[in-house]
Structures are given as C-alpha cells and as structure tokens.
Amino acid sequence: MFTPPASYTLVATDLDGTLLRPDDTVSARSRAALTRAASAGAQHLIVTGRPVPGIRALLADLGYTGLAVCGQGAQVYDAGSARMLSSVTLDRELADTALGKIEAEVGQVFAAVDQDGAAGRTLIEPGYRMPHPSLPAQRAGRRADLWAAPVIKVLIRHPELTDDQLAAAARGAVGDLASVSMAGPGTVELAPYGVDKGTGISLAAGLLGRDLAGAVAFGDMPNDLPMFRLTGHRVAMADAHAELRAAADEITLSNTRDGVAVVLERLFA
Secondary structure, eight states, X not given: OOOOOSSOXXXXXXIIIIISOTTSOOOHHHHHHHHHHHHXXXXXXXXXXXXXXXXXXXXXXXXXXXXXXXXXXXXXEETTTTEEEEEOOBOHHHHHHHHHHHHHHHOOOEEEEEESSTTOOEEEOTTOOOSSTXXXXXXOSSGGXXXXXXXXXXXXEOSSSOHHHHHHHHHHHHGGGOEEXXXXXXXXXXXXXXXXXXXXXXXXXXXXXXXXGGEEEEEOSGGGHHHHTTSSEEEEOTTXXXXXXXXXXXXXXXXXXXXXXXXXXXXXX
C-alpha cells in the first residue's frame, strides 16, 4: 500500500490539461494553492512538453522565478535569471531518418519542430496543424527547411490514425533513433533518445536539492509517465489518459475544475 511522506518539498505540475485552463490561464484558486504550498516549503516545478519560448509569457504572468523543465525534458530553464541551464538536441539527420521510417509504416505524416534555445522557433511544414493555436509558429516551405537550425523535438500528425495508434507505430518504427511520446490531443513527439520528463525532472530536482520521493506530481497524458515513475505521489487529472490514470495514486478533478488546487489544499491544509 502507498504511504505518502509526512511532508512534500516539491510540487511538479504539467501545464496543458493540468495546471492550465483551456484558455491558457491559471485560476486564482490554483495560484493561491501554489502560494500555500510554497509557504509550507514546497518548491513549484513546472514540467511541460512546451519549449521555453512557449511558456515565457506564462512564467512572467505567474511571477514564476524557479526552474522549469521544458521541451519534454530536453530543456531545464532558470526563469529567475532567464538562463538555459541544460538543453539536449535531437540529431537532425536521425530525425529525418526517423520520419522516413514512420512514413514507411503508416504513410504520410505532417511534421513540425521546436528549435533549440530560449528564442528558438516552432516551424511547421505544409499540412501540419498546431494542436494549440495560441502557440506561436512559423510556416516552413518544405520539410527540408525544418532542419535549418538545431532542434529539441519533432511533432508529428497523421490524417487518419489516432494519437495512440500513431505513437505505437512510431515507437515500432524508430527504435533507438528517438524517444516517442504522446503529449496531448494531436501531439505525438520525437525527442532525443532517452530524454523525457523523467530525465528532466531528475536533473531539475538535483539542481534544487530536492528528493523526488518527497514530490507530488500532476499530469494528464502518457508523456507524464516517466515523471510519475520517479515521484512520491502521483495525481492524474479526471480526464487523463487511461495509461496515466492506471499509474496514479489518486485521481483529482479536471483542470477546468481546479483539480491541482483541490489536492494541494488538502496536502498543505
């Protein structure tokens, strides 16, 4: 039987579908709950699939000055000093080869890339539709243009397959060329092999001097599983993917009903 620690020193939250509401904002109740946890000595750690450029405005709005694990674990960013502490890139030749192997199995896919760096761009090839229209992206004329600069990950979509089907097919096709994750509706991604939210949160926790056994983690998609495997208490959102719900210690309310705040209010009563 799971026995939670007497106190938590780290609160790790995914963003999309978890801490963020559908309009990309954090509710007043969630902000207050995070403040309560911080007052009790728990460090808030954002752990997201979004690259650093996709969350800097949100960090500023939250007044967030801690570390953030971004890009599916490829980046660790210090918001307080606006410095990239760690970044792992995906070899572009391997990425292009991986896409070819996937297309040999399932037919044409449409791709986008997140470039390396705190100012890196998101480039999308013709036919790719961004899952989050609010996130900035620039169109590339052709796939070859996606590889113009170093990238941290590749996003792929298929016109017919479900996300689960595409992720399974991609894993079988790419082998050890890349790590494959399913991060949300319409969001199957290829990251550097061996890089995921687990490696990212391990690095960040070490830099913060926090033990992951004393961490409570919140998520909603299979890309949060590597983080769940390392943290002391795992909380899935009400509408989380079935794989994540099965790995959770508890299920909270949805992101639209302040599910993160509900748990934090209880843990830090």
